[in-house]
Amino acid sequence: MGNPTSGQEATDHVAKILREAIRAGEMAPGHRLVEFDLADRYGVTRAAVRGALLDLTGEGLVERIANRGARVRVIPLEEAVQIVECRAALEGLCAARAAEHVQDADRELLRAIGAGMREAVGSGDVMSYSKLNQQLHAHILRLSGQKVAAGLLERLNAQIVRHQFRLSLRPGRPQTSLPEHLALIEAVCSGDAPAAERAAREHLASVAEALRRSTEEK
Amino acid sequence: MGNPTSGQEATDHVAKILREAIRAGEMAPGHRLVEFDLADRYGVTRAAVRGALLDLTGEGLVERIANRGARVRVIPLEEAVQIVECRAALEGLCAARAAEHVQDADRELLRAIGAGMREAVGSGDVMSYSKLNQQLHAHILRLSGQKVAAGLLERLNAQIVRHQFRLSLRPGRPQTSLPEHLALIEAVCSGDAPAAERAAREHLASVAEALRRSTEEK
DNA sequence: GGCGAAGAAAGTGTCAACAATCCTGAGAGC
DNA sequence: GCTCTCAGGATTGTTGACACTTTCTTCGCC
Numbered sequence: 365m366g367n368p369t370s371g372q373e374a375t376d377h378v379a380k381i382l383r384e385a386i387r388a389g390e391m392a393p394g395h396r397l398v399e400f401d402l403a404d405r406y407g408v409t410r411a412a413v414r415g416a417l418l419d420l421t422g423e424g425l426v427e428r429i430a431n432r433g434a435r436v437r438v439i440p441l442e443e444a445v446q447i448v449e450c451r452a453a454l455e456g457l458c459a460a461r462a463a464e465h466v467q468d469a470d471r472e473l474l475r476a477i478g479a480g481m482r483e484a485v486g487s488g489d490v491m492s493y494s495k496l497n498q499q500l501h502a503h504i505l506r507l508s509g510q511k512v513a514a515g516l517l518e519r520l521n522a523q524i525v526r527h528q529f530r531l532s533l534r535p536g537r538p539q540t541s542l543p544e545h546l547a548l549i550e551a552v553c554s555g556d557a558p559a560a561e562r563a564a565r566e567h568l569a570s571v572a573e574a575l576r577r578s579t580e581e582k
Numbered sequence: 583m584g585n586p587t588s589g590q591e592a593t594d595h596v597a598k599i600l601r602e603a604i605r606a607g608e609m610a611p612g613h614r615l616v617e618f619d620l621a622d623r624y625g626v627t628r629a630a631v632r633g634a635l636l637d638l639t640g641e642g643l644v645e646r647i648a649n650r651g652a653r654v655r656v657i658p659l660e661e662a663v664q665i666v667e668c669r670a671a672l673e674g675l676c677a678a679r680a681a682e683h684v685q686d687a688d689r690e691l692l693r694a695i696g697a698g699m700r701e702a703v704g705s706g707d708v709m710s711y712s713k714l715n716q717q718l719h720a721h722i723l724r725l726s727g728q729k730v731a732a733g734l735l736e737r738l739n740a741q742i743v744r745h746q747f748r749l750s751l752r753p754g755r756p757q758t759s760l761p762e763h764l765a766l767i768e769a770v771c772s773g774d775a776p777a778a779e780r781a782a783r784e785h786l787a788s789v790a791e792a793l794r795r796s797t798e799e800k
Numbered sequence: 801g802g803c804g805a806a807g808a809a810a811g812t813g814t815c816a817a818c819a820a821t822c823c824t825g826a827g828a829g830c
Numbered sequence: 831g832c833t834c835t836c837a838g839g840a841t842t843g844t845t846g847a848c849a850c851t852t853t854c855t856t857c858g859c860c
Contacts (some may be wrong), residue, residue, distance in 0.1 A: 804858095805858085807856080808855075809853085810851105810853080811851085813849080819842105819844070820843070823838105825858105826835105826838095828831105828834085829835100830831105
């Protein structure tokens with residue numbers, strides 16, 4: 365089952381590795397992605413790397429300049445804010461739909477996540493909180509049944525994970541976002557679609573605001 | 583200046599032709615896209631066609647199955663409805679922002695489009711109405727300054743133009759959508775962001791509803 | 801006649817060499 | 831000291847042949 369050195373599978377494999385590396389910040393924005401080096405490092409052909417870079421370009425994670433190669437795309441703060449605004453619109457939609465579809469089992473699950481979040485913030489465990497945050501959003505998307513919106517959100521999220529991760533490390537940020545998350549959970553669980561939409565949008569408006577503020581300071 | 587037979591330029595050229603052909607319905611959903619044939623028809627190399635198909639796949643217009651080639655993707659009605667719902671969320675955002683940025687020159691332009699629409703519907707000129715419709719949406723996007731949302735909407739629109747075009751030909755449909763468009767224009771012009779968002783969302787909710795209904799009949 | 805294997809046909813997928821392009825830095829000329 | 835030019839090297843872009851997969855067709859066998 366050793367990964368092949370080329371082919372569609374290899375392309376996907378490399379794309380996955382690179383996505384993860386970019387997400388984790390191992391490859392900083394602006395970092396050059398030389399086809400030959402990557403092929404060498406991951407033991408695949410240059411064609412596979414090339415394909416992966418093409419894919420990632422389509423996803424907006426990588427930027428290519430003709431004859432000059434690819435690099436990790438730098439997402440300006442202004443764009444990151446717009447991305448969050450789009451997320452607000454789309455997650456608002458999903459939260460509303462999720463509230464319409466919620467079942468008892470889902471309520472239990474969501475509230476368990478909420479409890480975990482409260483605990484994580486209480487003990488200052490930022491990593492756990494971040495994980496639960498992802499789980500929460502993922503569950504709401506699944507509940508909403510909105511596959512198109514989920515696809516768009518996945519793309520958008522991949523582009524700003526770095527910005528958002530940095531944000532989550534700021535002192536006081538979890539204390540701000542926790543009540544917003546809890547409000548979202550309660551709104552969805554109560555089946556109140558307009559309230560759920562409002563909660564999702566308010567939460568993301570708060571993220572956008574925090575992002576904007578992070579320009580001045582830093 | 584004759585178009586090259588290969589290279590990035592040729593790839594883009596072919597992608598553009600295919601996009602247009604799919605949009606115009608010359609290539610029905612499900613239509614097979616054989617690399618060699620297309621290369622022959624458009625006088626480019628197979629590599630160029632291949633690249634174009636890869637791009638279009640990323641845009642969701644084309645579907646590829648390993649070793650079996652590409653075909654025009656069939657967008658099920660259920661998905662088309664979800665796309666319209668996403669559009670509602672995103673265009674709502676854009677309409678609100680547009681209302682915040684609107685200037686006198688823009689008001690004149692938007693109202694001129696509105697007047698043109700009224701006239702087109704009055705004289706039953708569906709083609710003009712459709713064109714003006716596109717112009718209206720494009721202007722609102724530009725006004726909003728939301729480049730990210732504009733990019734997402736472009737992708738989404740490309741996927742459902744066919745559904746939407748068929749819809750616009752239904753008797754009575756223009757009469758329904760005209761007042762919605764006029765309301766949107768007035769809301770944006772008056773600078774009332776929440777009203778503009780509401781108008782955009784109501785309009786697209788009506789489109790979604792019409793789409794859903796078109797399943798039963800036909 | 802029905803069934804399945806084998807072979808041909810149609811297309812797509814891959815590769816490795818080659819071509820084109822862009823950056824770098826050294827050196828000539830002003 | 832400054833600019834301009836031009837090899838040289840590093841990297842990306844392209845190509846055409848070939849390998850592989852899937853599908854279609856034919857033919858032999860029961």
